[in-house]
Amino acid sequence: MLRHVEQILNDTPEVEGFSRRTGARLALAIAEANTGDFLVKLKRKRDRNTEAVIEELRAKCNEAEPAVSFEFPGVLGDLIGDLTWSPKPVEIKIFSTDTALLKQKAEEVAKTIEAIPGVVDVEDGLVVAGPSMRLKADLAVAARIGMTPRMLGTEIQSTMLGTISSYVLQGDRTYNVRVLSAPESHLREQTLATMPIHSRTGAKLTVRDAAQIEHEPGLLEMHREDLRQLVAVSARFEGVDLGHGMTTLKQELAKSVTLPPEATIEFGGLYQQQQESFRNLTFVLIAALVLVYVVLILEFRTFLAPLAIWMGALLALVGVVGGLWITGTTLNIVSILGAIIAMGIVHKNGILMFDYVEHMRAQGLPLKEAMVQSGRRRLRPVLMTSLTALLGLL
Incomplete structure (x- = not known):
């Protein structure tokens, strides 16, 4: 998928160069393996401005890879957002204890603001972990071969992840020697089911004989703020200033999205930082006027x-x-x-x-x-x- 994005960047005449980092980004936190970023440098002499180039790249990338979520922040704005823990100008935080309601309303809010002119890079904030398999030990079989469920789990874990059996001394460093099975023997469900297990009594059996393989769907990744469960829908503005954009966004949400009493909406991101800065600066201005007046009274009597x-x-x-x-x-x-x-x-x-x-x-x-x-x-x-x-x- 990223090869397609690289080809789009190579075909854009305004792009002077770029670098790709998969599984890493400029953020302070560690990035997952399914995220990354491109650092793109534009030519100084070009026919189009930065906003026009970004608009074209956004359209081409979304068309080429619809399954990938793209955002196009500036390097300085991205760094400032990370330092202030406000990754995007707009964050619509939905609070509720009902996970199903959070998922439903996050999708509804994302569709509503996506239709507003000037709103781009909309993300619904729903991150679902991949599906997983769980091994449920058969207690009767485990007892018959003289093993407990914990011992079965340890045996399977040692086979899949390996165990450190020795070490090698090279110069002033020691390197562990890990013994594990070939990855092909447990990467798929069919091969995992036939993976052998050796009991303490000398019995030999497979994972299928000692445990039941169950499938679990992916779970929604949840975040909390002040111990309150939330999902944050985020977006950016293009061609619209933050004040007018937020006014329009609030009006559309008030008309289109209805929340039950147990759910609330708060606005965060750079908009929240701006509002707090406005309040602080207003206080500073009033305090400065009062103090200056007092000083002038003392000076001129x-x-x-x-x-x-x-x-x-x-x-x-x-x-x-x-x-x-x-x-x-x-x-x-x-x-x-x-x-x-x-x-x-x-x-x-x-x-x-x-x-x-x-x-x-x-x-x-x-x-x-x-x-x-x-x-x-x-x-x-x-x-x-x-x-x-x-x-x-x-």
């Missing part, structure tokens, strides 16, 4: 002047919102940090100008003339510091 500077900083938010609207930038963590920095610059400029106004008034100038003189004398340092901060941010 009056309430009115600090209030004027403080209100000027609040009015700076109008310019921030206008700038975001003109440039088409969404309100995110970076823009909120920029707003906080802009308010800090306005505070600093206000302190510079008001301090000079107070200096001119102390020399006997009227308030209006003192303000004009402050604007003239402080224009250069205000522009210098503001432009320095702007260029530093860029």
